[in-house]
Amino acid sequence: MSAVAYGEFLRGLISNPRGVSAPTPSSPTLSRIIAGQVDPGVDGLVVELGPGTGVVTQALLERGIASHRLILIEQTESFARLLRGRFPAVRVHQGDALDFERFLPQGAPVAAIVSGLPLLQFPLADRQSLLRRALECQEHGGRFVQLSYSWRPPVPPGSGMNLSKTPVWRNFPPAHVWNYTAPVPR
Numbered sequence: 567m568s569a570v571a572y573g574e575f576l577r578g579l580i581s582n583p584r585g586v587s588a589p590t591p592s593s594p595t596l597s598r599i600i601a602g603q604v605d606p607g608v609d610g611l612v613v614e615l616g617p618g619t620g621v622v623t624q625a626l627l628e629r630g631i632a633s634h635r636l637i638l639i640e641q642t643e644s645f646a647r648l649l650r651g652r653f654p655a656v657r658v659h660q661g662d663a664l665d666f667e668r669f670l671p672q673g674a675p676v677a678a679i680v681s682g683l684p685l686l687q688f689p690l691a692d693r694q695s696l697l698r699r700a701l702e703c704q705e706h707g708g709r710f711v712q713l714s715y716s717w718r719p720p721v722p723p724g725s726g727m728n729l730s731k732t733p734v735w736r737n738f739p740p741a742h743v744w745n746y747t748a749p750v751p752r
């Protein structure tokens with residue numbers, strides 16, 4: 567990571583320490599593993615919650631998700647500004663990702679939701695509500711991919727959903743990518 571990019575991350579961390587809650591952005595390895603959980607062949611929007619400086623966004627683009635399919639929801643103002651400059655063709659909204667539905671175009675299908683939010687900072691009821699709504703808004707069976715530094719799942723999986731995890735050692739601190747999926751509705 568360049569010194570300039572790390573400086574931008576540190577500025578965001580200082581302005582919103584509890585919201586950012588990480589010493590560095592995700593490493594390229596971690597970003598690629600997160601993006602690798604998204605199937606570019608599934609139609610619809612890919613929504614990224616808490617994109618920070620855009621390292622996972624970049625990996626999603628490299629994975630083959632076209633710019634017009636991406637929607638980013640970022641609370642920290644300096645990160646939202648940075649993301650708009652870095653990805654001019656991507657829709658960037660500054661706001662609360664817990665309320666993600668209000669940033670989605672009405673009726674647009676969603677293919678996957680990817681989150682770098684510091685979920686463990688939120689009350690359990692908010693986490694459970696976010697996961698449930700994130701899966702329910704998807705038509706093709708839901709996919710919610712969550713980055714976490716904890717060894718425990720950030721949300722206990724509910725009935726009717728599956729959970730898998732990928733540990734990622736090549737990151738500081740070591741992380742887990744939690745992949746929640748729900749079956750295709752009949």
Ligand SMILES: C[S@@+](CC[C@H](N)C(=O)[O-])C[C@H]1O[C@@H](n2cnc3c(N)ncnc32)[C@H](O)[C@@H]1O
Pocket residue numbers: 582585586587588590591592615616617618619620621622639640641642645661662663664681682683684713
């Ligand atoms: C741990 S950083 C992850 C950044 C990036 N995804 C990465 O992997 O490096 C958490 C990000 O979530 C954002 N964030 C925290 N709470 C949020 C909320 N309620 N709505 C939107 N973004 C939020 C922070 O501003 C920060 O950019």
